Amino acid sequence: xxxxxxxxxxxxxxxxxxxxxxxxxxxxxxxxxxxxxxxxxxxxxxxxxxxxxxxxxxxxxxxxxxxxxxxxxxxxxxxxxxxxxxxxxxxxxxxxxxxxxxxxxxxxxxxxxxxxxxxxxxxxxxxxxxxxxxxxxxxxxxxxxxxxxxxxxxxxxxxxxxxxxxxxxxxxxxxxxxxxxxxxxxxxxxxxxxxxxxxxxxxxxxxxx
Amino acid sequence: xxxxxxxxxxxxxxxxxxxxxxxxxxxxxxxxxxxxxxxxxxxxxxxxxxxxxxxxxxxxxxxxxxxxxxxxxxxxxxxxxxxxxxxxxxxxxxxxxxxxxxxxxxxxxxxxxxxxxxxxxxxxxxxxxxxxxxxxxxxxxxxxxxxxxxxxxxxxxxxxxxxxxxxxxxxxxxxxxxxxxxxxxxxxxxxxxxxxxxxxxxxxxxxxx
Amino acid sequence: xxxxxxxxxxxxxxxxxxxxxxxxxxxxxxxxxxxxxxxxxxxxxxxxxxxxxxxxxxxxxxxxxxxxxxxxxxxxxxxxxxxxxxxxxxxxxxxxxxxxxxxxxxxxxxxxxxxxxxxxxxxxxxxxxxxxxxxxxxxxxxxxxxxxxxxxxxxxxxxxxxxxxxxxxxxxxxxxxxxxxxxxxxxxxxxxxxxxxxxxxxxxxxxxx
Amino acid sequence: xxxxxxxxxxxxxxxxxxxxxxxxxxxxxxxxxxxxxxxxxxxxxxxxxxxxxxxxxxxxxxxxxxxxxxxxxxxxxxxxxxxxxxxxxxxxxxxxxxxxxxxxxxxxxxxxxxxxxxxxxxxxxxxxxxxxxxxxxxxxxxxxxxxxxxxxxxxxxxxxxxxxxxxxxxxxxxxxxxxxxxxxxxxxxxxxxxxxxxxxxxxxxxxxx
DNA sequence: CATGAATGAGCATTCATTCAT
DNA sequence: GATGAATGAATGCTCATTCAT
Numbered sequence: 079x080x081x082x083x084x085x086x087x088x089x090x091x092x093x094x095x096x097x098x099x100x101x102x103x104x105x106x107x108x109x110x111x112x113x114x115x116x117x118x119x120x121x122x123x124x125x126x127x128x129x130x131x132x133x134x135x136x137x138x139x140x141x142x143x144x145x146x147x148x149x150x151x152x153x154x155x156x157x158x159x160x161x162x163x164x165x166x167x168x169x170x171x172x173x174x175x176x177x178x179x180x181x182x183x184x185x186x187x188x189x190x191x192x193x194x195x196x197x198x199x200x201x202x203x204x205x206x207x208x209x210x211x212x213x214x215x216x217x218x219x220x221x222x223x224x225x226x227x228x229x230x231x232x233x234x235x236x237x238x239x240x241x242x243x244x245x246x247x248x249x250x251x252x253x254x255x256x257x258x259x260x261x262x263x264x265x266x267x268x269x270x271x272x273x274x275x276x277x278x279x280x281x282x283x284x285x286x287x
Numbered sequence: 288x289x290x291x292x293x294x295x296x297x298x299x300x301x302x303x304x305x306x307x308x309x310x311x312x313x314x315x316x317x318x319x320x321x322x323x324x325x326x327x328x329x330x331x332x333x334x335x336x337x338x339x340x341x342x343x344x345x346x347x348x349x350x351x352x353x354x355x356x357x358x359x360x361x362x363x364x365x366x367x368x369x370x371x372x373x374x375x376x377x378x379x380x381x382x383x384x385x386x387x388x389x390x391x392x393x394x395x396x397x398x399x400x401x402x403x404x405x406x407x408x409x410x411x412x413x414x415x416x417x418x419x420x421x422x423x424x425x426x427x428x429x430x431x432x433x434x435x436x437x438x439x440x441x442x443x444x445x446x447x448x449x450x451x452x453x454x455x456x457x458x459x460x461x462x463x464x465x466x467x468x469x470x471x472x473x474x475x476x477x478x479x480x481x482x483x484x485x486x487x488x489x490x491x492x493x494x495x496x
Numbered sequence: 497x498x499x500x501x502x503x504x505x506x507x508x509x510x511x512x513x514x515x516x517x518x519x520x521x522x523x524x525x526x527x528x529x530x531x532x533x534x535x536x537x538x539x540x541x542x543x544x545x546x547x548x549x550x551x552x553x554x555x556x557x558x559x560x561x562x563x564x565x566x567x568x569x570x571x572x573x574x575x576x577x578x579x580x581x582x583x584x585x586x587x588x589x590x591x592x593x594x595x596x597x598x599x600x601x602x603x604x605x606x607x608x609x610x611x612x613x614x615x616x617x618x619x620x621x622x623x624x625x626x627x628x629x630x631x632x633x634x635x636x637x638x639x640x641x642x643x644x645x646x647x648x649x650x651x652x653x654x655x656x657x658x659x660x661x662x663x664x665x666x667x668x669x670x671x672x673x674x675x676x677x678x679x680x681x682x683x684x685x686x687x688x689x690x691x692x693x694x695x696x697x698x699x700x701x702x703x704x705x
Numbered sequence: 706x707x708x709x710x711x712x713x714x715x716x717x718x719x720x721x722x723x724x725x726x727x728x729x730x731x732x733x734x735x736x737x738x739x740x741x742x743x744x745x746x747x748x749x750x751x752x753x754x755x756x757x758x759x760x761x762x763x764x765x766x767x768x769x770x771x772x773x774x775x776x777x778x779x780x781x782x783x784x785x786x787x788x789x790x791x792x793x794x795x796x797x798x799x800x801x802x803x804x805x806x807x808x809x810x811x812x813x814x815x816x817x818x819x820x821x822x823x824x825x826x827x828x829x830x831x832x833x834x835x836x837x838x839x840x841x842x843x844x845x846x847x848x849x850x851x852x853x854x855x856x857x858x859x860x861x862x863x864x865x866x867x868x869x870x871x872x873x874x875x876x877x878x879x880x881x882x883x884x885x886x887x888x889x890x891x892x893x894x895x896x897x898x899x900x901x902x903x904x905x906x907x908x909x910x911x912x913x914x
Numbered sequence: 915c916a917t918g919a920a921t922g923a924g925c926a927t928t929c930a931t932t933c934a935t
Numbered sequence: 936g937a938t939g940a941a942t943g944a945a946t947g948c949t950c951a952t953t954c955a956t
Contacts, residue, residue, distance in 0.1 A: 090940090106317060111925065121942090123927085123943070123944095124928075125941050197468055198400070207471075245466065245478060246482055246485055249465065249466050253457075254459070256406060257458050260409070260461075262420070264451075276485070279488045321951055333918070336952075341951080524829065527735055530930055540939060545930095613828075620731065620732065657899070660896065661899060663899070667881040668876070670883065671876035675872065678824065679845070687869065690872070691873055694903070697907050738946065739947055740945090740946080749922060751948080754947095
């Protein structure tokens with residue numbers, strides 16, 4: 079007679095988070111209103127608070143799960159034996175819409191937008207800063223490990239500090255990702271080729287003098 | 288009957304813009320209120336509307352003048368004969384606080400914050416998108432010209448497309464600049480050294496295979 | 497098909513009423529929420545409505561049973577042959593914490609708070625006004641009867657109208673009880689001694705001129 | 706051209722305070738809404754916040770000014786040479802509506818209601834508790850001084866501690882004042898006569914044994 | 915020029931209550 | 936009996952903007 083169904087509850091949470099993601103991408107964390115999120119999620123204003131304690135909590139949950147997904151994907155792509163190839167695969171994955179053109183492009187754009195919003199938010203919201211920093215540290219660690227392994231194999235320059243090199247590479251990749259916002263007129267394919275070149279030259283052994 | 292003094296008027300506009308910059312850096316474009324800007328600028332709420340038609344207008348004007356300053360500084364630093372040296376100078380200028388430590392660091396952080404905010408805003412505000420894009424295009428043009436000249440002189444790799452290379456370089460620099468937000472624990476000096484290495488390897492002739 | 501157990505039902509009602517009492521004392525009738533009462537009573541929000549039709553109904557039931565308890569205690573203490581002694585006993589009972597200091601003091605304070613809240617509520621809620629008035633009339637009747645008996649015995653001034661004197665005495669006692677709220681710094685023991693003096697002088701025969 | 710008119714501002718504050726008083730008396734501090742106060746004061750919801758920082762601030766200001774008025778009136782009535790006469794005058798002033806029957810009675814009732822509400826609020830709002838306590842302490846001091854003087858003149862019993870006696874008298878008066886809420890059916894005139902008797906017997910010299 | 919009074923829509927959040935299970 | 940999901944109106948408060956002076 080009395081049951082708590084944690085599965086349904088969790089599913090609803092995810093639904094709301096997705097709706098919130100669409101609203102945040104369109105209007106920003108501050109610009110999106112609770113009522114717009116509720117409309118998008120097709121629930122009443124009051125009911126949202128059975129799932130999240132506050133707007134802040136929604137933002138944090140969304141940032142956290144979003145970054146976890148990114149992390150998982152990155153982790154998967156780093157399985158390659160060659161870090162250069164892995165990075166390039168990751169870049170292409172993150173910046174191109176391969177199949178279901180229209181819909182995917184929207185998701186892509188929304189993800190980039192959320193990413194930049196999180197960075198901006200991190201600058202003034204300590205909770206967000208910590209989420210972003212933890213995620214960044216994790217990803218950096220993964221890449222650093224990969225670089226170290228590759229160094230031992232002689233695939234990449236052995237004089238580079240793996241951690242610092244990872245930091246710089248990820249920053250550069252992020253910067254190039256943001257170009258969609260800054261310079262939407264540039265051809266994505268050409269940018270990615272040039273980025274590949276940059277990465278190869280940076281990492282290739284013997285190029286360090 | 289006497290006309291307004293256009294010089295004074297322009298000065299007041301600049302004062303307000305500076306005050307707005309401080310508020311926006313602290314609270315974001317949406318988070319900062321007109322009344323807080325007026326307090327900071329020491330004018331009354333109503334009076335602000337003699338200088339700007341709306342909050343939107345303030346945001347746009349601030350973005351525009353802010354980017355013009357950045358542009359001017361970049362232009363000045365690109366005067367060097369060697370683009371690699373120029374870029375590194377620019378990076379250091381943009382990421383370190385040389386003299387009046389405390390105050391400067393605050394300004395630095397505020398500028399970075401505003402920069403990211405503008406990027407985020409550009410994603411949803413077409414007016415902001417155009418401002419950011421125009422500025423980006425200008426800076427990219429400058430750097431591309433410089434790279435082209437250097438290619439002719441044989442200082443850098445001649446196989447690189449100057450425009451694309453400039454785009455990638457600027458993106459990477461921006462990404463590294465944003466690291467302060469993502470990973471505040473990393474040592475700035477080391478990051479800049481690594482970035483220099485990246486740029487050198489990317490541009491140095493003969494490294495292309 | 498089996499009927500509800502009226503004993504259990506009544507017990508649950510009492511449990512809820514007690515929980516409600518704690519919440520109301522802490523946050524007031526308006527300030528306490530149904531959900532906080534349900535938490536305190538360890539039942540679900542919806543289930544409460546099997547026992548009470550509305551928040552209003554809870555408030556009224558709580559006021560009624562609370563006053564019935566007060567009434568019973570008063571009735572018991574008025575059993576004494578001498579009304580002066582009885583009143584003083586009642587005052588001490590109502591204003592001091594004899595044994596389990598800490599806990600009792602909390603209960604004391606909560607009761608006083610509820611008492612004042614009821615009075616305030618009575619001013620704008622006719623249902624509450626009637627409850628308070630009925631209770632007050634009953635208690636006043638008891639005391640009046642007692643005074644009348646004592647007058648016949650010559651224990652107290654015979655010129656006093658018993659009903660009016662009872663009203664005034666009860667009011668004064670209530671006022672002194674409320675002093676805990678108004679002037680918490682005053683010593684309770686001394687106040688009670690002074691109140692005893694007041695009562696004695698008021699009632700003692702021959703003091704009327 | 707530019708003027709701040711503090712007189713007008715202060716007048717508006719008072720207007721709002723009066724409107725708030727009416728709303729609070731009708732619905733209680735918690736029950737009255739900002740929007741109802743604004744309707745009553747004929748201003749917009751937002752504009753109220755130019756005059757008061759919060760609802761809390763309105764409540765406190767209203768309590769403070771209300772008690773100041775009461776204090777002033779009390780002070781004036783205590784000018785009499787005989788404290789017994791003064792107190793009785795005060796009681797009558799506070800509990801009867803002499804002239805403009807209808808309107809005054811409403812004010813009277815509203816004042817009593819607010820008084821009880823303040824006491825209830827003081828039990829859980831420290832700010833209100835302090836306001837009530839400060840006022841109470843002041844009034845008590847006045848009365849104690851008066852009693853002391855009268856003791857020296859031999860007008861009242863010299864064995865009573867003036868401060869405690871003042872506390873008890875004020876409490877009793879308050880309790881009787883609250884009777885309007887508890888027992889509205891009782892005749893006010895008779896109650897006041899009986900209260901006079903109580904006071905006289907309490908204070909008259911020689912009645913202490 | 916410059917002020918600050920004034921507006922009214924909008925915000926995040928809370929709450930008493932209902933209902934399907 | 937008993938649960939917790941669901942509602943939607945209401946609350947205190949903020950804000951960009953306008954306007955009389």
